[in-house]
Amino acid sequence: MLFGFLSASEAREFLSLTPALVFLFSVLHTGAIYSMNNIYDIESDAKQLATPKDFARWNLSTKSQVARGTVSKGRAALFAFALFSVSTLYFYVAGGPWAAFFAVIIFVVGWAYSAPPLKLKTRFLVDLVIHGLFWGSFLYLLGASTQRPDFMTAVMPHGILIFFASVLWELHNHFEDYPADKAAGSRTFVVRLGLRRSFYVYLLLIGGAIASSLLLSLHRWSTLAFLGAMILYLVSGLKTAKATAMTTMFLPRRHFYGANLLLLLWIATSLAFH
Numbered sequence: 001m002l003f004g005f006l007s008a009s010e011a012r013e014f015l016s017l018t019p020a021l022v023f024l025f026s027v028l029h030t031g032a033i034y035s036m037n038n039i040y041d042i043e044s045d046a047k048q049l050a051t052p053k054d055f056a057r058w059n060l061s062t063k064s065q066v067a068r069g070t071v072s073k074g075r076a077a078l079f080a081f082a083l084f085s086v087s088t089l090y091f092y093v094a095g096g097p098w099a100a101f102f103a104v105i106i107f108v109v110g111w112a113y114s115a116p117p118l119k120l121k122t123r124f125l126v127d128l129v130i131h132g133l134f135w136g137s138f139l140y141l142l143g144a145s146t147q148r149p150d151f152m153t154a155v156m157p158h159g160i161l162i163f164f165a166s167v168l169w170e171l172h173n174h175f176e177d178y179p180a181d182k183a184a185g186s187r188t189f190v191v192r193l194g195l196r197r198s199f200y201v202y203l204l205l206i207g208g209a210i211a212s213s214l215l216l217s218l219h220r221w222s223t224l225a226f227l228g229a230m231i232l233y234l235v236s237g238l239k240t241a242k243a244t245a246m247t248t249m250f251l252p253r254r255h256f257y258g259a260n261l262l263l264l265l266w267i268a269t270s271l272a273f274h
Contacts, residue, residue: 001023001139001140001142001146002019002022002023002026002143003140003162003270003271004143004144004155004158005019005143005146006019006143007140007143007144007155007158007270007271008147018094021090021094022143022146025086025087025090026139028083029087029088029091029103029106029107030139031080032081032083032084032110033080033106033107035076035079035083036076036080036107036111036114037110037113038076039073039077039114039115040116040119041114084107087103088103088104091142094146095142095145095147096145098145099145099146102138103142105134105138106134106135106142109134110134113127113130121186122188124189125189127170127189128167128170128171128189131167131169131170132164132166132170135166136159136162136163136165136166136167137159137162137166140158140159141155141159157220160212161209161212161213161216161223161226161266164205164208164209164212164230165209165226167205168202168205168206168233171189171190171198171201171202171205172251172256174189174191175190175198175202175248175250175251176249176250178190178191178248178249189201195246195247195249196246199237199249202249203234203237203238206233206234209230210227210230210231210234213226213227213230214227220270220273222266222270222272223266223270225263225266225269226266228262229260229262229263229266230259232259232262233255233259236252236256236259237249237251240252
């Protein structure tokens with residue numbers, strides 16, 4: 001969200017109080033979505049908690065308090081709704097109806113992502129598209145609409161690249177959660193297709209991201225950093241697949257963090273020269 005807001009802002013506004021407020025309420029809004037999802041992902045999160053500590057990127061012992069039983073479902077739901085209400089009110093006051101619309105629809109789809117009977121995360125292909133749009137491009141557009149609703153078409157190229165990055169992040173999560181999701185009966189994209197065919201989809205998406213970044217780099221050289229991140233994803237993915245014979249797709253942490261640093265460089269250079 002902050003990236004979208006700053007992309008639609010003048011340089012003199014970067015050091016004002018408003019970017020800090022946008023960042024704060026974007027964190028609250030994202031926290032509301034994840035808090036709501038934790039209510040419905042108890043079984044798979046519990047399976048993850050039983051895996052070796054070095055398996056996943058994130059420490060689920062601090063993330064999944066509902067799965068650990070330290071927070072009840074009711075309190076978690078109330079907490080999520082409170083965060084959503086406060087953050088959406090801010091986006092309405094700051095950006096008007098368009099910003100509030102994006103905030104509401106992102107939260108509603110985020111809720112439907114894990115909540116039965118919809119449980120969109122189990123819908124074939126839908127889960128990846130939703131993640132790319134509602135937890136990727138639309139978050140970026142929410143930030144831009146908070147500043148200048150008329151500027152959203154100008155920042156759309158960034159939204160396309162963010163879509164690819166968000167989908168790839170979600171696939172990384174699916175790959176790492178594959179054993180726990182399969183044991184819990186959670187029919188995610190990777191569980192349905194299996195590791196091998198899902199890896200082919202992963203390569204196809206990286207190819208699309210590389211092609212898009214090459215095309216956009218002709219006009220914005222800062223996109224080369226995004227291209228570097230996608231190449232690192234590709235190389236590390238191919239190396240992991242070869243080394244593990246497709247029994248796992250857990251990318252080395254240094255590669256994953258290195259690619260994310262390149263993505264941060266892309267954001268920084270995009271803002272510096274926009």
